[in-house]
Amino acid sequence: MTRLPNRRLLALALTAAMAPALPALAQSADPFAPAEAPTANSPLASAGAFTVSDIRVDGLQRISAGTVFTYLPIERGDTVDSTKAATAIRALYKTGFFDDVQLDRQGNILVVTVQERPAINKLTVTGNKDIKTEDLMKGLKENGMAEGDTFNRLVLDKMSQELTRQYQNRGKYNVEINPSVSRLDRNRVDVTITVKEGKAARIQHINLVGNEKFADKDILDSWESGEHNWLSWYRRDDQYSREKLSGDLEKLNNYYLDRGYIDFNIDSTQVSISPDRRDMFLTAGVSEGDQYKVSSVQLTGDTVLPKEELQTMVLVHEGQIFSRRLLELTSDSIVATLGNVGYAFAQVNPVPDVDREAKTVGISLQVVPGPRVNVRSVVFKGNTRTSDEVLRREMRQFEGSWYSQAAIDRSKIRLQGLGYFETVDIESKPVEGTNDKVDVVVNVKETSSGSFVFGVGYSQLSGLSTQIQLSQENFLGTGNRVSVQAQRSSYQSRYDFSFLNPYFLDNGMTLGYNVWWRSLDYSDFGTAQYNSDSGAGQVVLGFPISETDTVSGLFGIDTNKINITNSTPAPIVDYLNALDAETFHAWRGELGWSRNSLDNLLTPSRGMQQRIWLETTLPGSTVEYYKLQYNISKFWPLSRHLVLNTRAELGYGDSYGDATTRNLCFTAGSLQDTDNDGKGDTFVPGPDPSEPCLTSSPDFDKTVTADGLPFFENFYAGGVRSVRGFRDNTLGPRESPRGNSNYLQPVGGAVKTTGALEMYFPTLLDTPAARASAFVDFGNVFKDVDSWDAGELRASTGLALMWRSPMGPISISYAFPLRKEDNDEIERLQFTFGGTF
Structure with a gap:
């Protein structure tokens, strides 16, 4: 697919096209008529010479007399003859400000009479899609066609021709560029450029003549240009472009040279177009020669x-x-x-x-080898908010050391990874007077690294949510990160404060703090019905061990209060009864290792990201348990059109303390008529006791045990972030409240296995802000290791769209379950979106 030119290239192309038109040669009385060459038709052209005692300018409206005097090569006291008068007229025409210039004399006073060209009141471009309006307007402005500039018809005509050429280079031979000019009062005009792009001509046939050693199919396989086919709607390989053809002919030459045919030659190329300018036919004649x-x-x-x-x-x-x-x-x-x-x-x-x-x-x-080069200094430009120290600590090319291209390339990647800069460019400038020293100049363009956000979002899982966040990724230019956030949705309220210093020590040690509190209603979360109120204070540490590897640690204190209802599943009630507790306190620690070699954090196309971490409560906590998790994601660039992502998430948790067991007495319950049919159909148990059973003949008793991973730390699967096509968090074990075996609720499990194969189509949407993909998801959660069964894994396939829209991130997927059970909750269309205002 032909790429649009960037602004700089478009401006250069238009400037080159305008170069012959820069000397303004028009002197027609009609400002909209084509320009004509000036002639010395002034009354002074045939008059005798005289000495100028004064100069008067007539006919000015917008332009000041001082501007005329600046360009007029005549001053008081000069002697003017016909030759000098003609030179003066040409000088004033050359400014481009005037449509007509005449010189006259009244006595010894030189009278300059001008007719100003109109000013552009409004400039409008319509109908353009292939070339962005902002790029087009920038090119127009750099060539003197902007609102407030002086109108020049010759420039407008030349630019129309250049735009036509630009579109034809993209295969759009039916393009029509129609400029129009509307006269207004006070010597102003409105300029409208109407573009009718039409459709790009399609390549119907590519013919290679003279190739005997290799088949057309093998040679053309790597070409960007291709004959019209059923995938052309996506690849756009059937759209003719002169630049694409030039690149393909170079590939043709390389194809033979890479196979030993050093005498290979392209004898001729021919491009023909059908009478309706819709179909293209390409022919290349070659001489293969011998293999060496x-x-x-x-x-x-x-x-x-x-x-x-x-x-x-x-x-x-x-x-x-x-x-x-x-x-x-x-x-x-x-x-x-x-x-x-x-x-x-x-x-x-x-x-x-x-x-x-x-x-x-x-x-x-x-x-x-040339001379060995030493770096004299590293200079930063464009960082108006960020201190030099923040940039310098990311540099891997040091002052006073030998030049290293690998170190410079790595420095650029690290600076881009900060997220503080829109662009990062590094250039090496030789030091004047030496051939063995250079200065490394880092040019950055800063972007907003802080925000005050009021957000509104919606997802099928949480419904409507609101969010207020004050964050600064580059606090006061120090590189420290500070964030305060409040969020509410149908199932949770959450309040957070976090601080992170990525360079607490010069060796790159990271130090941070997190404080948060949340109230969560799991019944609206798609899982078992109970509520929890929890909070935590944490300290985070990070230690880089290589350019891509980091070891991290966390220590914190947290509390979690569980509130059950009559609909809470029986195993959860039993777990709480066994511990005789509803509030859990924990001293928590975490140790992890991560590696990130992605080429782009937002839209990666190659590289790998993986992390493994162990989370555990320390002795003295209400419950002693641990969770071990591993995530991996690898991107494989298969071609310009396809990027494959393979990813997996594994999780396992268990307790490491002794199991807790209690014997409980229960008051007998009764069957109640809940559907008013005259029959008892729902068993409602009596209240659970607060003390162990002390009598020898209770209505009935039960032994309950608290062991394994606590239910509130279970893993979940299903939904937009794991196995699409299944309702969020609904896969895995299900339990029912006591006395109602027909009401099953997801409770999660201690073992998680999920993964995906996802094929991204980078060129389909032609924007880095959006990605389309086709995927196959699989996975499930299990009660424990003994329950793990590959036959129980669920699977789905479908299409997805991810878009970083101006209103916030949007994710939409439509999936078809490939492996499912009758009691699974299917949800084919799933989406989330959020926004900031």
Whole structure:
């Protein structure tokens, strides 16, 4: 698919097109008529010379007389003749401000009479889709076509021609650019450029002539251009573009050179179009020549490093079929290696020795390291809010050390990962007067790193939610993160405060604090019916152990009060009775390791992210238990059109203390008529006792045990964040309240296994803010390890759309369950969205 030009490229293209039109040569009385060359038709053209005693300017409306005097090459006291008068007229025309200029004299007074060109009151562009309006308006402005500028018809015509060419380069040969000018009072005009883009011409056939060694299909497989097919609606490979064809012809040349055909040549290319300008036909004539093999490979020149070390990077060997690609990879590898030890200007020049009779090529790789370069200083520009220290601590290229391209590349990735900057560009500037020193200049464009948010969102799980958040990712330019948040929805109220210093110590140690409180109604959460009020205070530590690896720790104190109802499942009631507790206090610790090598945090296309962490309550807590979790996500770029993501989440939890057992007495319950049919149909138990059974003949007794992972720490699965197509948190074990076995509620489990295969289509929506995908999800939760059964895993497939809209993130999916059971709760269409105002 043809990419739109960025603003700078579009502006340069329009500027180049306008260059011949910069000298304004029009002197027509009609400001909307095509320009004509000026002539010396002034009354002074045939008059005799005189000395100017004064200068008067007539006809000015918007332009000041001072502006005219600035450009007029005549001053009081000068002698003016016909030649100098003509020069003055041309100088004033060249300003582009006037449609007509005349010079006259009244005595010895020089009279300059001008007719100003109109000013542009309003500039409007309509109908454009392929070229964004903001890019187009920027290009117009840089060429003197903006509101408030002086109108120049010649510039408008030239720009219309340039826009036509730009669209034709994208295969839109039916494009129509219609500029119109409306005259207003006070010498003003409204300019409207109407664009009718039409549809891009489709490539109906590509014909290769002269290829005998390889089939058309094999050669054309890597081309961006392709014949119209059933996938063209997505790939857009059937849209003709001159730039795409040029790149494809280069690929054709490389295809043969990579297979040893060094005499290959493209003899001719022809592009034809149907009379209706809708269909394109491409033809390329080639001469294949003979295949050559490598006769010898030599590494020569000043290798700097041990020759044996560089020799391991040579991918071309004697007896192989010649391949330019392997030769380029060899050169790039050696250059990169030398560049990482200070030789910033190293070159590797392959010198071939072709023997056309033997059909062999001898290769000499000449290494030219150039001077070893030292970095004199690292300079930061554009960081008006962020202190230099915050940027400098992310740099891996240091002042006073040898230049390293790898260190510079890594520095750029780390600076982009901060999230404080819209763009990061790093350039190396040679120090004047030396050939072995450079300054590294880091140019950043800051973006907003703080926000005050009032948010409204909706999801099928939580319903309507409101949120107020005050956050600053770069507090006072120090790089510290501060956040205060309050959130309410149908199932929870939550209040948080967090602070994080990512460089508490110079070695990169992270220190942070979290304080939060929440009230959660699990009956609206899609799970077992009970309520909880909980709060915590935590300290967070992080230790980087490499560029991609981090070890983290957490220590905190928390409390959790459980409130049950008559509908709470019996196992939860039994667990609480066994402990004779409703409030749980815990000293909590967490230890984890994470690795992140993604190329982009928001829309990754390659790399991997994984994390493993152990969370446990410490001895002395109300309940002693632990949870071990592992998440992994890997992105595989299959092609320009496809990115595969494979991910999995595993979780396991259990108690490590002794089980607690109690014997309980129960007052006999009774059957009640809840549906008014005259029959007792629902068993309602009597109240549970607060003390163990002391009598020998209670109505009935029961032994209850608290063991394993507490129910309020169970894992859940199902929904938009795990197995789509199933209602949130509904997969896994289910339990019922005592006396009502027909009312089953999800209670989660101590073992979690979920995963997904998801194929993203990066070019489908043509915007980095949105991604479409097709997925297969699978997973479930189980009561314990002994209950784990691969046959119980659920699976679904479907389509998804993720969009970072101006109103907030939106996620929509539509899934079809592939493996399900009769009691599973299916929900094919699932979505969430949030917004800020």
